[in-house]
Amino acid sequence: MLQLKGFACGYGEFTAVDNLDLTVEAGSVFALMGPNGAGKSSTIMSIAGHVQVSQGSVLFDGEDITHLPARQRVHMGIAVAPEGRRLFPDLTTVENLTIGGYSRPKEEEKGNRERVFDLFPRLAERADQFAGKMSGGEQQMLAIGRALMAKPRLLMIDEVSLGLMPKVIDMCYSALDSLRSEGITLLFVEQNTARALEVAEDVCVLESGKTVWKGSAADAKANPKLLDAFLGLAETTTDGN
Numbered sequence: 001m002l003q004l005k006g007f008a009c010g011y012g013e014f015t016a017v018d019n020l021d022l023t024v025e026a027g028s029v030f031a032l033m034g035p036n037g038a039g040k041s042s043t044i045m046s047i048a049g050h051v052q053v054s055q056g057s058v059l060f061d062g063e064d065i066t067h068l069p070a071r072q073r074v075h076m077g078i079a080v081a082p083e084g085r086r087l088f089p090d091l092t093t094v095e096n097l098t099i100g101g102y103s104r105p106k107e108e109e110k111g112n113r114e115r116v117f118d119l120f121p122r123l124a125e126r127a128d129q130f131a132g133k134m135s136g137g138e139q140q141m142l143a144i145g146r147a148l149m150a151k152p153r154l155l156m157i158d159e160v161s162l163g164l165m166p167k168v169i170d171m172c173y174s175a176l177d178s179l180r181s182e183g184i185t186l187l188f189v190e191q192n193t194a195r196a197l198e199v200a201e202d203v204c205v206l207e208s209g210k211t212v213w214k215g216s217a218a219d220a221k222a223n224p225k226l227l228d229a230f231l232g233l234a235e236t237t238t239d240g241n
């Protein structure tokens with residue numbers, strides 16, 4: 001479904017990610033890992049069309065989208081819950097969701113919102129609350145919910161569990177399970193190695209913009225040395241707010 005070939009991206013003269021080859025199969029779950037500054041967010045934001053590709057190509061369903069504007073990618077079925085969530089703090093849950101669904105026909109909105117509320121009942125209880133007044137966990141659910149309003153076929157989530165309490169992390173991952181069973185392809189960034197390997201089928205580890213390991217989660221788990229290297233790279237961070 002998604003293919004990056006000889007992909008590089010960055011900011012002006014600065015290259016954040018270099019020579020990345022990556023394939024995400026339709027219906028699969030892919031984890032992008034690595035330490036701070038590795039280029040995980042840059043990669044995701046570049047796939048979404050927000051960071052410039054400087055080399056190589058990005059294919060979606062076989063179509064070259066390397067230079068398509070972000071808006072067009074949303075229409076094609078690519079949505080992102082970005083790092084830091086980037087919600088509109090002075091708008092309510094419902095208003096944030098509405099904005100997430102801008103690419104869809106208006107008559108779909110209510111049904112899509114109900115689907116998000118089924119997935120995260122907590123958001124239904126917070127429907128009229130300002131996003132900026134909600135807990136970190138509720139904001140994360142809203143960020144994922146807002147992305148889902150675009151009815152993506154590829155959903156990318158940057159930092160699923162960072163800063164959240166274990167109970168909220170469980171809620172987010174059980175939502176991801178439901179989405180996967182609906183056939184949505186998932187590409188996510190996760191600093192919690194154990195979690196990532198539990199959920200993902202395929203893994204790519206970046207460090208300073210370079211690919212240091214790529215393979216199946218099963219291989220990663222079967223190779224304790226590799227796992228050690230992972231854990232050295234990415235400490236578990238579940239110190240919640």
Ligand SMILES: Nc1ncnc2c1ncn2[C@@H]1O[C@H](COP(=O)(O)OP(=O)(O)OP(=O)(O)O)[C@@H](O)[C@H]1O
Pocket residue numbers: 011014016034035036037038039040041042043083
């Ligand atoms: N807007 C920007 N302008 C210039 N450089 C940037 C920008 N955003 C990120 N970078 C740089 O690109 C590199 C990769 O950053 P990126 O945020 O993609 O890493 P990351 O793996 O997501 O890190 P983290 O785990 O801290 O979120 C870093 O060296 C960072 O300083």
Ligand SMILES: [Mg+2]
Pocket residue numbers: 040041042083158
């Ligand atoms: Mg990041």
